[in-house]
Amino acid sequence: MNAEILCVGTELLLGDIVNTNAAYLSRELAALGIGCYYQSVVGDNAQRLRESVSLAFSRADMVITTGGLGPTYDDITKEVVAEYFGLEMELHQPSLDHIHDIFTKIGRPCTKNNEKQAYLPKGATVLDNERGTAPGIAIEAGGKVAVMLPGPPSEMKAMFEGKVKPFLQAKTDRVLRSHTIHLFGVGESSVESQLHDAMVERTNPTIAPYAKMGEVQLRVTASAKDEAEAETLIQPVIDEITALFPDNVYGVDVENLQTALARRLFEKEMTIAIAESCTGGMIAARLTEIPGISKSLAGGVVSYSDESKMKLLGVSEDTLSAHGAVSPETALEMAKGVKEKLGVQVGLSVTGIAGPDGGTPEKPVGLCYIACVGSWGEEVSEMRLSRGMRDEREFIRNYTCLNAMNMALKLI
Amino acid sequence: MNAEILCVGTELLLGDIVNTNAAYLSRELAALGIGCYYQSVVGDNAQRLRESVSLAFSRADMVITTGGLGPTYDDITKEVVAEYFGLEMELHQPSLDHIHDIFTKIGRPCTKNNEKQAYLPKGATVLDNERGTAPGIAIEAGGKVAVMLPGPPSEMKAMFEGKVKPFLQAKTDRVLRSHTIHLFGVGESSVESQLHDAMVERTNPTIAPYAKMGEVQLRVTASAKDEAEAETLIQPVIDEITALFPDNVYGVDVENLQTALARRLFEKEMTIAIAESCTGGMIAARLTEIPGISKSLAGGVVSYSDESKMKLLGVSEDTLSAHGAVSPETALEMAKGVKEKLGVQVGLSVTGIAGPDGGTPEKPVGLCYIACVGSWGEEVSEMRLSRGMRDEREFIRNYTCLNAMNMALKLI
Numbered sequence: 001m002n003a004e005i006l007c008v009g010t011e012l013l014l015g016d017i018v019n020t021n022a023a024y025l026s027r028e029l030a031a032l033g034i035g036c037y038y039q040s041v042v043g044d045n046a047q048r049l050r051e052s053v054s055l056a057f058s059r060a061d062m063v064i065t066t067g068g069l070g071p072t073y074d075d076i077t078k079e080v081v082a083e084y085f086g087l088e089m090e091l092h093q094p095s096l097d098h099i100h101d102i103f104t105k106i107g108r109p110c111t112k113n114n115e116k117q118a119y120l121p122k123g124a125t126v127l128d129n130e131r132g133t134a135p136g137i138a139i140e141a142g143g144k145v146a147v148m149l150p151g152p153p154s155e156m157k158a159m160f161e162g163k164v165k166p167f168l169q170a171k172t173d174r175v176l177r178s179h180t181i182h183l184f185g186v187g188e189s190s191v192e193s194q195l196h197d198a199m200v201e202r203t204n205p206t207i208a209p210y211a212k213m214g215e216v217q218l219r220v221t222a223s224a225k226d227e228a229e230a231e232t233l234i235q236p237v238i239d240e241i242t243a244l245f246p247d248n249v250y251g252v253d254v255e256n257l258q259t260a261l262a263r264r265l266f267e268k269e270m271t272i273a274i275a276e277s278c279t280g281g282m283i284a285a286r287l288t289e290i291p292g293i294s295k296s297l298a299g300g301v302v303s304y305s306d307e308s309k310m311k312l313l314g315v316s317e318d319t320l321s322a323h324g325a326v327s328p329e330t331a332l333e334m335a336k337g338v339k340e341k342l343g344v345q346v347g348l349s350v351t352g353i354a355g356p357d358g359g360t361p362e363k364p365v366g367l368c369y370i371a372c373v374g375s376w377g378e379e380v381s382e383m384r385l386s387r388g389m390r391d392e393r394e395f396i397r398n399y400t401c402l403n404a405m406n407m408a409l410k411l412i
Numbered sequence: 413m414n415a416e417i418l419c420v421g422t423e424l425l426l427g428d429i430v431n432t433n434a435a436y437l438s439r440e441l442a443a444l445g446i447g448c449y450y451q452s453v454v455g456d457n458a459q460r461l462r463e464s465v466s467l468a469f470s471r472a473d474m475v476i477t478t479g480g481l482g483p484t485y486d487d488i489t490k491e492v493v494a495e496y497f498g499l500e501m502e503l504h505q506p507s508l509d510h511i512h513d514i515f516t517k518i519g520r521p522c523t524k525n526n527e528k529q530a531y532l533p534k535g536a537t538v539l540d541n542e543r544g545t546a547p548g549i550a551i552e553a554g555g556k557v558a559v560m561l562p563g564p565p566s567e568m569k570a571m572f573e574g575k576v577k578p579f580l581q582a583k584t585d586r587v588l589r590s591h592t593i594h595l596f597g598v599g600e601s602s603v604e605s606q607l608h609d610a611m612v613e614r615t616n617p618t619i620a621p622y623a624k625m626g627e628v629q630l631r632v633t634a635s636a637k638d639e640a641e642a643e644t645l646i647q648p649v650i651d652e653i654t655a656l657f658p659d660n661v662y663g664v665d666v667e668n669l670q671t672a673l674a675r676r677l678f679e680k681e682m683t684i685a686i687a688e689s690c691t692g693g694m695i696a697a698r699l700t701e702i703p704g705i706s707k708s709l710a711g712g713v714v715s716y717s718d719e720s721k722m723k724l725l726g727v728s729e730d731t732l733s734a735h736g737a738v739s740p741e742t743a744l745e746m747a748k749g750v751k752e753k754l755g756v757q758v759g760l761s762v763t764g765i766a767g768p769d770g771g772t773p774e775k776p777v778g779l780c781y782i783a784c785v786g787s788w789g790e791e792v793s794e795m796r797l798s799r800g801m802r803d804e805r806e807f808i809r810n811y812t813c814l815n816a817m818n819m820a821l822k823l824i
Contacts, residue, residue, distance in 0.1 A: 011622045013448050015439030016631070018432050022453070027427030036425050037460055041434070041451035048449055055467075071601040072621070073608065105799045111605045130801050152623075158803070210428045274693075274714070280700025281686075281693025284714040288692025291768055291805060299720030301713055302686070302696040308711030308754055312724060342720055356703055393703060 001171070002035040004060035006052055008068040008077050009151055010043040021066045021149075021156055028160060030208065031178050031221050032168055034062070044074035053084050057144055064164075067151030069134035071113045078137055081146050082121035085139050089119045092126055095135045102133055127163040131155045138167060177230035178221040181241055183248040184257065184406050188216050194244060205233050207241075214402045215257070216248075250409060257405040258286040264412050265296035270345045270374075272408070274300035275313055275338035277325065277351040278368060282401045298342040303334065313337030324363065326351050328380040331369035339373055346374040346412060350404050354396045355386070366392070368400045372407050381407060413583060414447040416472035418464055420480040420489050421563055422455040433478045433561075433568055440572060444580055445588035445635055446474070456486035465496050469556055476576075479563030481546040483525040490549055493558050494533035497551055501531045504538055507547045514545055539575040543567045550579060589642035590633040593653055595660040596669060596818050600628050606656060610649075617645050619653075626814045627669070628660075662821055669817040670698040676824050677708035682757045682786075684820070686712035687725055687750035689737065689763040690780060694813045710754040715746065725749030736775065738763050740792040743781035751785055758786040758824060762816045766808045767798070778804070780812045784819050793819060 005025050011017050022039045029036045038059060042052045049068075056063040068077030082089060096118035103110035117134045120126060127136030127147075132155040137148040147164055149156045169176070183191060188211040192199070195218075199207045205222035220237045224230035242249045254260040265272060274284045274297075284300040287293055301312045306325055309315040315333040323329040331351050339347025352368025359365035366386025372379050383403055385396045417437050423429050434451045441448045450471060454464045461480075468475040480489030494501060508530035515522035529546045532538060539548030539559075544567040551558040559576055561568045595603060600623040604611070607630075611619045617634035632649050636642035654661045666672040677684060686696050686709075696712040699705055713724045718737055721727040727745040735741040743763050751759025764780025771777035778798025784791050795815055797808045 010620060012435070013438055013451065014442045014620070014631070015435040015437070016622060016629075017624070018430060018435040019451075020430050023424075023427040023430040025427070026425055030426050037455060037457070038464075039425065039431075039453035043449060045449070052450075072604040073612065102799050102801075105796075107796065108599060108602070111601055113605050114601050131803070131807075154806075208426070208428070273720075276693070278700075279697070280705075280709075281688070281696030281712060281714065282700075284693030284716075285691070285697045288690075288694075288714075288716065288766075288809075289806060293692075294716055297692075297716050299714045299716040299724065300693060301724065302693065302700075302711045304696075304700065304706055304709050304711040305754075308685075311753060312711065312713065341723060342717075354700075394701065397700075 001061045002037065003029055003062040003064055004056040005036060005039040006056050006063055006065045007039070007041045008044065008049060008065055009041070010074070012041045012067075013043045020153055021151070024153070024157060025064055025066070025160065027208075027210070028165070029064075031219060032165070032176055033174075033223060034168070044068060044076060046076055046080060049076060049080045050083070053081055057084070061143065062145040062147065064147045064149065066149045066156055069117065069136070069148060069150050071111075071116055071133070073113075075116075077148055078121060081137075081139065081148060082124075085121065085141050085146070087121040087123065087139070090122050092118050092120045092135070095120065095126060098128070098135075099133045125167070127159050129155055129159060130162065131158050136163065138164075174223050175226055175230055176221060176223055177227055177234065178219050179234055179238060179252055181218040181220065181238060181249055182251045182254055182256070182260070183216045183218070183245055184214075184250050184402065186216060186245060186248040191216050191218070191245070195241070198240075202237075205237055207237065213256070214399055250406065257402055257409065258289060261405050261409045261412075262287060262290040262293055262296065264409055266292070268412060270412060271296055271298055272346040272348060273298045273338045273342040273344045275334040275347065275349040276300060276302050277304060277309070277334070278354040279350050279397050279401045279404070280304060282397060283348070283350070283404055286401065286405070298344045301338055301341075309334060313341065326353055326363055326367060326369065328369050328371070328382065331371035332373070332378055332380055335371035335373045336378075346372065346408065348372045348404055348408050350400050352383075352396070352400055354393045354400075356391075356393060366396050368396070368403075370400070370404045370407050372404075372411050374411060376411050379407065379411060413473045414449060415441055415474040415476055416468040417448060417451040418468050418475055418477045419451070419453045420456065420461060420477055421453070422486075424453045425455045432565055433563070436565070436569060437476055437478070437572065440577070442590070442633075443588060444577070445584060445586050446580065456480060456488060458488055458492060461488060461492045462495070465492055469496070473555065474557040474559065476559045476561065478561045478568055481529065481548070481560060481562050483523075483528050483545070485525075487528075489560055490533060493551065493560060497533065497553050497558070499533040499535065499551070502534050504530050504532045504547070507532065507538060510540070510547070511545045537579075539571050541567055541571060542574065543570050548575065550576075585637070586635050587638055587642055588633060588635050589639055589646065590631050591646055591650060591664055593630040593632065593650060593661055594663050594666055594668070594672070595628045595630070595657055596626075596662050596814060598628060598657060598660040603628050603630070603657070607653070610652075614649075617649055619649065625668070626811055662818065669814055669821065670701060673817050673821045673824075674699060674702040674705055674708065676821055678704075680824060682824060683708055683710055684758040684760060685710045685750045685754040685756045687746040687759065687761040688712060688714050689716060689721070689746070690766040691762050691809050691813045691816070692716060694809060695760070695762070695816055698813065698817070710756045713750055713753075721746060725753065738765055738775055738779060738781065740781050740783070740794065743783035744785070744790055744792055747783035747785045748790075758784065758820065760784045760816055760820050762812050764795075764808070764812055766805045766812075768803075768805060778808050780808070780815075782812070782816045782819050784816075784823050786823060788823050791819065791823060
């Protein structure tokens with residue numbers, strides 16, 4: 001089976017948003033062993049969408065669309081695809097109830113145009129939307145399959161994972177199983193060059209690398225007659241890669257560094273508090289993405305000014321005037337301060353210069369210090385994160401955040 | 413003139429990279445007033461690329477490609493496009509010299525396959541690559557224009573900015589100008605139903621709505637003979653929409669709520685500090701995205717535990733035991749506490765239940781309180797943000813964050 005991805009939305013054609021949906025779907029299709037030779041983007045225009053749908057079905061067995069399922073007059077994907085299959089639209093009462101439920105819950109009136117989302121092609125498979133109002137739709141007829149997904153990435157991904165994957169897996173007698181190995185502190189090209197032969201030659205399991213938010217992920221995918229066989233094929237590859245990158249692999253199927261760190265804290269039943277300067281709360285914000293983190297995270301301090309470092313963390317005025325706010329000494333006092341103030345076992349801190357202003361020849365933009373104090377004693381690490389490019393404030397903040405979480409993960 | 417974007421690369425079809433090139437080019441074309449009705453992605457396959465090039469030229473006057481200009485055997489874009497125009501390839505000596513120069517500078521041998529990059533379609537316009545080895549190419553013939561750009565985004569952008577923009581601006585006598593109106597606290601469907609007629613009937617300026625991260629943006633775009641005329645066309649539409657949604661419009665061309673709030677703080681020369689419970693540092697993290705925010709933001713406290721609320725913010729134990737951590741009383745004491753501790757003019761706080769656990773019938777998941785204290789006195793607001801769906805922790809946290817920034821923006 002091969003598939004084609006058709007993303008619908010004028011906002012994509014205007015460049016208002018980046019098409020992360022196409023990348024996500026391509027990756028997922030590749031992992032399922034479904035070939036994909038084309039991605040297309042078309043606007044909210046009936047004639048052009050009609051032509052794009054016909055073209056896609058002339059080239060592929062399956063067309064996956066994103067976008068155009070919403071309530072507004074320019075949301076026309078399902079109408080156009082239904083027309084291609086010669087299907088009429090009809091009211092799907094459970095979807096309408098779901099839409100009304102959502103509006104009742106958020107206490108806003110459900111305007112009439114929202115009901116449009118509950119009109120679906122007759123006989124289609126409805127893919128419930130757990131995160132929004134517009135249901136997804138699957139149609140199978142004449143050897144062709146259409147899968148229509150909502151445009152907002154969070155809705156789209158949840159629907160693909162929960163509804164489309166099982167639907168596609170049911171079409172094959174093989175089982176596909178993937179595990180993702182997470183690496184931090186090594187570049188994608190370096191991983192790729194060390195694994196090049198293994199990646200090119202291996203067909204089962206396959207190894208697919210990709211870089212994401214400052215880390216590298218390697219997805220190992222096996223095709224087998226059942227799950228047990230797939231796992232038996234995958235495990236040696238995971239062991240081999242872990243042995244190749246012992247300092248970089250921080251977990252398997254752990255999603256991201258904050259999840260890995262939270263799990264480690266839960267396992268060890270340890271408590272932590274965070275003091276942040278240049279990251280301005282990003283570490284705490286990411287850790288608090290994890291449900292239940294309140295049993296490990298007491299809290300944190302965003303000490304953006306010198307005064308806040310002194311008042312909230314007890315950093316001494318002498319340290320600040322002798323070494324400056326961006327120094328190993330200040331980082332250490334911040335970590336110790338937040339640990340003591342909140343009576344926790346681990347104190348983690350960062351201080352640095354995110355730019356674009358505030359750099360000096362001795363302390364340039366991108367200079368950051370991370371400190372982590374706990375039963376192992378006191379650790380401080382210096383990083384120089386600037387690549388000398390413009391607009392790298394968010395890059396520096398993100399890498400500081402990742403490095404800090406990685407440091408804590410290694411020490412705890 | 414209309415254009416089509418054709419991105420070439422198997423790595424895009426595998427989802428290994430996100431197609432930021434297409435978004436960038438679309439945005440730039442829109443700004444130049446060049447319509448773009450399709451984006452396509454095709455792999456490094458000669459036959460499929462050939463068909464895609466023909467298709468694109470059957471629909472558009474201009475085709476802009478990215479990728480496939482490099483040294484390896486699967487880089488075939490210029491060969492396929494040259495074939496479409498019936499042009500032969502020939503050596504372009506300045507490009508060859510440039511390639512040799514680069515290899516000399518980085519001290520690596522220039523392997524034979526790198527010279528392939530200097531063979532270009534006969535008679536084509538060469539677009540120098542200041543950041544890499546592969547030159548770009550423009551071909552004009554038979555009323556069609558092909559522009560071929562390298563795949564790496566930094567090379568592509570520099571070439572578009574420096575070489576392609578002047579080339580294209582010389583081809584048009586119209587100017588396109590857009591402004592984006594930002595609305596918060598109103599759904600996309602509600603905005604659309606109130607503006608439906610205006611959006612459908614108006615052709616100049618056009619009004620395009622889209623939902624982004626919990627807010628609605630309306631892009632108003634005018635085509636005119638010069639910038640002044642375009643502005644004259646746009647202003648009445650901005651005024652009309654602002655009058656229709658006086659409580660929701662929070663700015664024009666302000667990017668997002670954190671940017672609007674930061675600008676307001678700068679304008680009024682006011683200082684702020686943030687106390688966060690369920691958002692765990694997100695508000696501070698977003699505000700600190702803004703360069704220079706340190707002159708307004710003193711810092712913040714992530715008071716995830718009762719203890720941290722008492723120790724870092726001075727919330728009284730009585731308040732916590734009488735009303736609970738998620739209560740208007742606690743929110744108010746948090747805002748007052750952080751304001752006093754950090755000696756600022758505005759204290760902003762949030763406390764709530766992000767879920768999935770921790771809800772009760774009286775205090776369900778999604779219940780959040782925001783408080784903002786300052787020269788206007790004390791304001792507290794209650795929100796119920798659950799839509800009764802699974803995995804809505806991030807939704808609740810995001811909306812709490814947005815509502816808090818919006819409240820501060822209105823009060824300051």
